[in-house]
Amino acid sequence: MKRRSAGLNAVSVAAMLFLYGPILVLVLYSFNAAHLSMTWRGATLKWYGALLQDEALLAATWNSLLIALVSTVGATALGGLLALGMEQMPHRRQQILEGGLVLPLVIPEVMMGVALMLLFVMLRMPLGLTTVILGHIAFNIPLVTIMIRTRLRKLDPMLREAAADLGADAWQVFRYVTLPLLRPAIWGAVLVAFTVSLDDFLVTFFTAGPGATTLPLKVYSMIKSGVTPEINALSALLLVVSMIGVAGSLYLQRREV
Amino acid sequence: MPSEESSRASAAAQASCRPFWLALPGLLWMTLFFLVPLLLVLAISFASRGTYGGILWEFTWANYLDLLHPLYGKILGQSLWYATLTTAICFVVGFPLAYVIARSPARWQPLWLLLVMLPFWTNFLVRTYAWMIILRQDGLANHLLLALGLISEPLELLYTPAAVVIGLVYGYLPFMVLPLYVAVERLDPALVEAAWDLYASRWAVWTRVVVPLTMPGIVGGCILVFIPSIGSFITPDLLGGARSMMIGNLIQHEYLVVRDWPLGSAVSFVLMAIVMAAVVLYYRQAGGADGSSEGR
Numbered sequence: 001m002k003r004r005s006a007g008l009n010a011v012s013v014a015a016m017l018f019l020y021g022p023i024l025v026l027v028l029y030s031f032n033a034a035h036l037s038m039t040w041r042g043a044t045l046k047w048y049g050a051l052l053q054d055e056a057l058l059a060a061t062w063n064s065l066l067i068a069l070v071s072t073v074g075a076t077a078l079g080g081l082l083a084l085g086m087e088q089m090p091h092r093r094q095q096i097l098e099g100g101l102v103l104p105l106v107i108p109e110v111m112m113g114v115a116l117m118l119l120f121v122m123l124r125m126p127l128g129l130t131t132v133i134l135g136h137i138a139f140n141i142p143l144v145t146i147m148i149r150t151r152l153r154k155l156d157p158m159l160r161e162a163a164a165d166l167g168a169d170a171w172q173v174f175r176y177v178t179l180p181l182l183r184p185a186i187w188g189a190v191l192v193a194f195t196v197s198l199d200d201f202l203v204t205f206f207t208a209g210p211g212a213t214t215l216p217l218k219v220y221s222m223i224k225s226g227v228t229p230e231i232n233a234l235s236a237l238l239l240v241v242s243m244i245g246v247a248g249s250l251y252l253q254r255r256e257v
Numbered sequence: 258m259p260s261e262e263s264s265r266a267s268a269a270a271q272a273s274c275r276p277f278w279l280a281l282p283g284l285l286w287m288t289l290f291f292l293v294p295l296l297l298v299l300a301i302s303f304a305s306r307g308t309y310g311g312i313l314w315e316f317t318w319a320n321y322l323d324l325l326h327p328l329y330g331k332i333l334g335q336s337l338w339y340a341t342l343t344t345a346i347c348f349v350v351g352f353p354l355a356y357v358i359a360r361s362p363a364r365w366q367p368l369w370l371l372l373v374m375l376p377f378w379t380n381f382l383v384r385t386y387a388w389m390i391i392l393r394q395d396g397l398a399n400h401l402l403l404a405l406g407l408i409s410e411p412l413e414l415l416y417t418p419a420a421v422v423i424g425l426v427y428g429y430l431p432f433m434v435l436p437l438y439v440a441v442e443r444l445d446p447a448l449v450e451a452a453w454d455l456y457a458s459r460w461a462v463w464t465r466v467v468v469p470l471t472m473p474g475i476v477g478g479c480i481l482v483f484i485p486s487i488g489s490f491i492t493p494d495l496l497g498g499a500r501s502m503m504i505g506n507l508i509q510h511e512y513l514v515v516r517d518w519p520l521g522s523a524v525s526f527v528l529m530a531i532v533m534a535a536v537v538l539y540y541r542q543a544g545g546a547d548g549s550s551e552g553r
Contacts, residue, residue, distance in 0.1 A: 011353035018350070019376050019430065022387035025397055029390060078283040085279030097280075104291050106536050108488025110505040111525045114512050115294035118522075122297065138290035141283055170275075199380050202490060206512075216382055223386050223495060232390070235383040246378040250371065 023239055030236035035229060047233035054230065060218035067129065067204075067214060068197040071136035075193050078137065079144025080186065084178075086145070087152050098149075101142040112139065113206030120207060127209030135207045136200065140193040147192065151185030152178075191249050195242070302522035312518060320523035329507070333527070336503040339418065339493075340486035343425040347433040347482045348475070350426070355437035355474075356467075360446070370438065377431040385495050388424050389415060392496070416498035424492040432481040440474020441467075473542065480539040484532055504528045 030048070034041035051057060086094050104112065116135045117127070125131055155178070163177045201216040208217060219238070222231040302320055305313045323329070358369040376384060391397045392414040399411040414420060444467065452466045468475065490505030497503070502510075504524060511521030 008353040008357055011350065012357040015350050015354040015430070016372065018427070019373065022384065022391060022427070023376060023379075025391060026383070026387040078286055081279045082283030085276040085281075085283075088276035089280070097284075100287075102536075104287070106484060106532060107295075108485075108490075108505060108528055108532060110488060110490045110508050111298070111529060112291070112294075114508060114521060114525060115298045116290065117512070118297050118301065118518070119290070119294040134290055138286060141287055145283065195378065201382055216380065219380070219382050219386075223382065223389070231386070235380075235386055238383050239379045242379045243375055246375060247371075 026232065026239065027236045030229075030232040032229070032232075047229050048237070050228070050230050051233055051237070056213070057215075057218055057234070060213045060215050063129065063212060064198055064215040067132050067136055068194050070133050071140055071197045072190055072193040074133070074137040075140030075144050076186065076190055079141040079189070079193075080148055082141065083145045083148035083152060084174075086149065098146075101145055104139055104142045109200075109202040113202045116203060117206040127207055128212045129208075131207045131209070132204050132212055132214070135203045136197045139200070139203060140197060143192055143196065144189040147189040148182060148185050151182055155181055188249075195245070199242075298522045298525050301519050302526050304519050306517050306519050320519045321527075323520060324523060324527060329524070332502050332507050333504060335418070335501065336487055337531075339422055339425065339501075339503060340483050342422050343429065343486045344433075344479050344482045346422065346426045347430050348479060351430055351433035351437055351478065352475075355434045356441050358434075359438050359441035359444075370435070373431050373434050381428060381491055382495075384428065385424050385491055388420065388427065388496060392420050392423075415496065416501070418497065418501045420496040421493045421501050421503070424496040425486045425489060428489075428492060429482045429485055432485070433478040436474045436477040436481065437471065438474075440471035440477075444470050476542045477539065480535050480542075484535050487531055487535075488528060 031043045031045070032040055033044040033046070086097055089097075112135075116131070116138070120127060120131045159181070160173050160177050163173045168176065199216065200214075201220060204214050204217060205220070208214065213221075215238075219231070219234060222228070222234070301312060303316050303318070305315060305317050305319060307313045324333070354373070358366060358373070361369060389396075393399075394411050394413070394415070396415070398414055399408075402408045403411065448470065449462060449466055452462045457465065487503075488505055489503060490509060493501055493503040493506050494509075497506075504527070508521050508524050508528070511517050511524060515521075
């Protein structure tokens with residue numbers, strides 16, 4: 001590609017700097033000893049230390065993990081069964097359901113948040129951990145179903161037919177053929193659902209009541225009040241943890257192939 | 258063998274009702290916690306507000322007519338403008354990046370794509386907060402500009418429309434790069450070479466060969482950036498000021514601050530209509546591309 005212009009390369013380099021610059025700045029400044037100033041006053045770990053002593057923060061982390069865990073298990077079970085059921089339906093019905101499942105993924109999150117809040121208020125359900133989990137399962141089901149369906153469609157139907165021909169009943173075909181073949185997709189769906197739930201701000205924002213503060217809600221209120229540099233440390237920590245998590249899961253997936 | 262025959266028939270009957278029972282719990286959940294709430298919002302958007310903040314169930318178009326008020330019109334208009342500008346900037350930045358990645362050695366491509374996607378998998382609030390550190394009054398950008406002598410006193414960068422658009426571009430650039438990468442990857446380099454060999458100018462190579470042949474990716478990428486941009490809440494909430502509100506902020510404001518649920522619901526449905534129009538465009542374009550390749 002001798003004719004590739006230097007301009008293209010320059011824009012690409014600039015774009016990568018644009019993507020990673022802010023992340024680097026944030027991580028760097030989380031070690032800054034200065035209190036709320038961009039002037040560098042030497043490196044310190046004290047803001048990280050302060051995080052560990054912030055009990056409200058630890059409670060929010062615990063809430064987030066609990067919500068993510070329960071909603072991931074729920075969404076994986078319901079979404080997985082939905083994917084299996086859809087696969088055996090007539091083609092036309094599958095298409096309609098698939099279109100319906102895309103809807104929750106494209107409508108603005110604000111809208112899903114207010115809609116769920118309205119439902120819970122009308123049902124006179126007190127907002128709290130339960131309502132958050134109900135909502136998280138709802139936005140995770142489509143993700144799980146779509147991911148598992150993608151894998152189901154790639155499976156060779158001959159494998160299942162062979163098992164049936166050799167005398168396996170429907171349950172045995174599922175348990176010893178389909179399920180093992182689906183395992184990578186299921187774990188992939190679990191990871192995605194867990195991450196999405198852990199990161200969710202808007203649906204949680206509208207459906208969480210007092211006492212159900214999650215990590216993103218806590219981050220939001222810390223950013224809004226903006227008085228301690230602890231938020232820099234927390235942000236840097238969250239960035240690095242999720243980057244390592246994603247890189248790790250991609251590495252595992254590649255090894256499995 | 259009648260016994261085997263009948264057991265097959267019952268197995269078939271079982272198989273035909275099984276998909277329904279497997280799908281039922283998930284479908285019920287989505288109906289109860291997605292479809293019903295949406296319909297509730299739709300219903301309330303045609304109701305009116307009671308004196309004590311409750312809802313009066315009398316059919317009215319008033320909430321939609323209220324949206325014609327210049328104040329709401331302005332928020333609607335600037336949301337469309339920010340989202341469009343974001344899409345355009347993402348295209349200008351994303352296309353060269355996608356092109357360079359697609360034409361780099363094959364073994365490096367997955368790594369480059371991973372690097373483009375990686376920030377997307379981190380928390381959106383945190384990524385937006387990074388820009389607050391950079392753009393605020395005593396932030397990095399002002400420090401740099403002052404040090405370089407380009408400005409004599411700090412600029413007002415945060416809480417401006419520009420900050421909102423920067424934040425949106427930052428958040429959604431990966432959505433532009435991925436479909437463009439796929440499109441450029443499929444583009445036969447020989448066609449570009451042929452254009453050069455026939456003495457096309459650089460401009461002509463781009464506008465008459467590269468862009469038309471990668472059009473499905475361009476349209477796809479633009480719609481994938483536009484949809485989350487128009488519906489964004491966090492970015493304008495954190496980076497924008499009171500004057501750079503977007504539709505998402507208006508919805509939150511009407512619901513949680515003013516507590517005018519019927520009006521908030523009407524705004525929600527206008528937003529949903531815009532998003533659905535973009536989605537329909539996306540599928541029509543994707544369907545059209547399939548049709549043309551089948552025709553060949």
